[in-house]
Amino acid sequence: MLFTIFAILTVAGAAAAMSLRNLVHSVLALTVAFAGLAAVYLQLGAQFIGLAQILVYVGAVAILIVFAILLTRDNVAHPEPTGGSFWMASGAVALTIFGILAWAIHRSAASRPLASSQPEATMQQIGSAMMLRFALPLEIVGLLLTAALIGAVTIALREKKETR
């Protein structure tokens, strides 16, 4: 019952994000889809992933996209209809990808119903796994992100100097 509501919310949000003319409206619809997905995670008992989804996607990614839209173009509604001549081709690509994914998930071991009740990872377990067992991968990701951040700042700074 709850899952149906969240699923409809997610799918409707995603569909609206694709079909709305106004880009900012699309971002807001996308946010609804993110929130719906987070609700599904929470319903499954994955508190950490659900809340991190809201914190990262609704709080950061949506605002990042909004900034990108407002800084790069007018927020006037796009006059031409969305889709156009690519409609058929993109639809075929999307269907193919969905088919492959659905087939792969169906074949994989993860989709088999588990005999035992599903294991519930507490926050403590997730934390110690990240800080002890997966500390090195975490630090490498952190290093990568810092490098990306510094790179972005460097590029932005150089552009500013040229325009002056």
Place this chain on the structure above:
Amino acid sequence: MAETADQFFVILQHWLVGHAPASLQAILSALLSVAAILGVFASLFAITTVFERKGLGRMQNRYGPNRVGPFGFLQPLADGIKSLTKEDIVPQSADKVVHFLAPMMLVLAAFSLYAVLPIGRNMVLADLDAGVLFFFAVSSVMELTIFMAGWSSRNRYSLLGGMRAIAQMISYEVPLILTTVTVIMATGSLSTVTIVAKQAGYTGIVPHWFVFTPWGFAGFVLFMIASLAESNRSPFDLPEGESEIIAGYYVEYSGFKFALFFLGEYLGMFAISGLGITLFLGGWGAPLPFLAWVPSYLWFFAKLLAIIFFFIWVRGTLPRLRMDQLMNFAWKFMLPMALMNLVTAGVWHFLPQGVLRWIVCGLLVVVPYVVLGRGLMQDSKLGKRVYRFAE
């Protein structure tokens, strides 16, 4: 007797729920808690507006509101009636749906923050395993609603205010969360109830609050500065600077929607102060061991009111920052201090108890503060201001 007074509301709730049929008890219990939160914090908002206006009035050598009711204390009632009866004007070019949704979502998110705040012993709506994470997730939704308000009004001033608000909130969220991490490191839990429980107990008459450790003190100061900025309060109130961009993102809101923005902003302020109390000031714990008989929720609200008065005091005293000062302060001072504080908390944890750890951690807090402060002040020429024509 003290026990009964402390648990009065919990017992009352159990007694009320006990009358309902078994199938409805869970829902009724949740509804009662929600109703209590709505009622208490909405009235706290009403009281705070009076105190704020009267307090600011005192600091500016005037009376403040004193016409409605005794000493003007019924002023919020008059304000409420006024905003309810005012016409709700929506600009013609505004994005009607988003314009309508923004204040609602803001207040909804602001009220959701209270779900994880332990107001008293056994008085928390949801003791989530990831309580602190929930708090920050919901408060990040508030940023989006502010953008929605600023953008949908189709007003240059409100868009500017919205963008300023988002830039400021994102910048100050980094030190805010980093200072919170120190407490999470010390307690090993994200649950607000566990964090409060870990701060129980006294050494002599000094409670085991985290604010009484070097890293906790630095963390508390940083947390309070960042929470001032997060709630768009003076001196970080650029997003709504009246003299520059009229009132920022809610210029185009009138009537009750304006009141909702006001409500959402104050609720956010109370909630983040409540989180500060939970993290550093021992939550509902009594400050002195022989005062433990006072009901726990009274301590929580006493601490909350103290912080609110501090905020009002700051608002009456400090001038508004400039945009570049705001950003420099966040990224060049707050962020390095918060990172150093993280290291300090780790060192504190691994050093044996004693005088040595106080000295080492104290130095770890004071030295970066002095060095950073000196470094940042080097370029700025501070001295007596010279006027060319005014004198």
